[in-house]
């Protein structure tokens with residue numbers, strides 16, 4: 001039979017199932033983005049109102065950190081109800097409106113899923129506390145009898161990621177001290193028992209719930225911790241390797257092989273949708289094991305935190321990029337790049353401090369000294385962050401940007417103790433300040449009680465210097481960081497090509513130069529002296545050129 005040509009016109013535009021492979025994804029920490037109702041807390045309508053801003057910025061997708069009902073014991077990563085919106089942030093209708101507005105603007109939406117633990121206010125945990133030892137309700141979490149004559153000692157000496165013990169004792173319904181439950185994070189975040197079929201079913205339901213509402217993908221929180229081997233004897237804390245050191249899946253809770261069965265099930269569900277829902281694992285695992293999370297039969301993509309953990313250093317950057325692209329070739333999963341997120345000190349600040357190893361390196365000492373030691377060179381940090389971000393945006397794979405980095409925002413250190421919210425601050429008195437400094441609400445305008453964030457003071461205080469970074473200020477400023485991001489993202493979109501890169505060796509090892517298959521060059525000068533530029537047209541540079549040369553700490557794109 002011949003089909004008349006007009007019936008071949010599809011009712012819906014053809015969806016590109018590969019959109020995520022080289023997307024620029026912008027992370028929104030919703031309580032600190034934009035407050036539409038003046039309660040000091042950012043909300044869903046606030047995001048909807050800023051869709052034109054996001055569209056103008058030129059991102060492909062938003063990754064939305066948790067917006068679910070929560071007591072905010074861990075910034076929303078303590079979820080009371082996985083299929084609802086926090087009342088203070090809005091309603092499901094507001095959520096649907098936001099999805100439509102984003103989609104109308106051509107922006108996809110990735111939401112955060114927190115499967116390792118719920119909050120202690122989740123209906124299931126309340127039920128577990130009200131139910132006896134050995135009950136089905138307790139089986140959804142990880143309850144154990146304590147050690148010692150009366151069970152007064154925890155089942156093991158394990159420490160929580162946020163400091164302090166990983167076990168807490170409960171009071172039984174009859175008022176006596178009873179069993180202990182495991183929480184790898186805060187006390188308010190009891191770990192689920194993923195051996196339990198009810199837990200598995202419920203998460204499938206949640207993934208379907210949001211997928212049916214039009215969500216395009218998921219970011220999986222602590223994706224490497226779900227499965228646990230808690231057979232006695234539990235190893236002593238001192239004998240256990242660090243989170244990202246195990247390479248054989250034998251750690252009692254980090255990166256066990258069985259976790260991938262769960263993700264295979266999730267992938268089957270994601271693939272029922274058109275286009276298939278995407279997923280990215282937050283898995284702080286050994287680099288050799290990351291590919292398991294990223295494979296096509298699994299989540300499809302995994303965060304690579306290597307650049308985020310690296311010092312600003314040409315050699316380290318080159319090695320990290322080469323290694324991750326080689327891994328991509330093997331797994332077929334595109335790489336992910338990221339410098340900043342809601343868990344780490346902003347990269348503009350990290351790069352303004354002396355070089356040092358580790359996720360937060362010298363930034364930790366700086367935070368603990370109240371921002372005096374070591375001395376922060378704010379200008380240098382900003383300059384380097386701009387160079388690094390421009391380099392990142394030229395790499396094959398997807399780039400994850402964190403709200404405020406497009407303004408060149410620095411970490412806020414001057415938060416009074418009484419305003420701090422992060423559990424790591426409360427669980428480590430005197431030795432940790434926590435992550436609030438990168439979560440301070442965005443400055444939209446130079447004036448106003450909350451610098452345009454909302455009509456009342458923001459839930460974390462904004463310092464006076466934030467006003468000079470405001471969106472409205474940068475929109476009027478030549479050479480602003482916001483202008484740089486907008487221009488770079490627009491160019492990236494038009495230049496994007498095959499997921500490959502070739503290094504071009506430069507006489508100076510402090511100069512990183514690579515070219516994409518379509519002739520798109522990116523050159524970064526990490527050296528203190530200006531260096532000559534390769535031939536071609538300069539499309540953009542992170543700082544002005546110096547008499548036709550590429551100055552220190554600057555990236556340029558050339559075609």
Ligand code: GLC
Pocket residue numbers: 074077078114185221222282342343
């Ligand atoms: C992830 C989140 C972090 C949170 C933790 C516990 O690492 O990024 O913000 O505190 O998981 O859910």
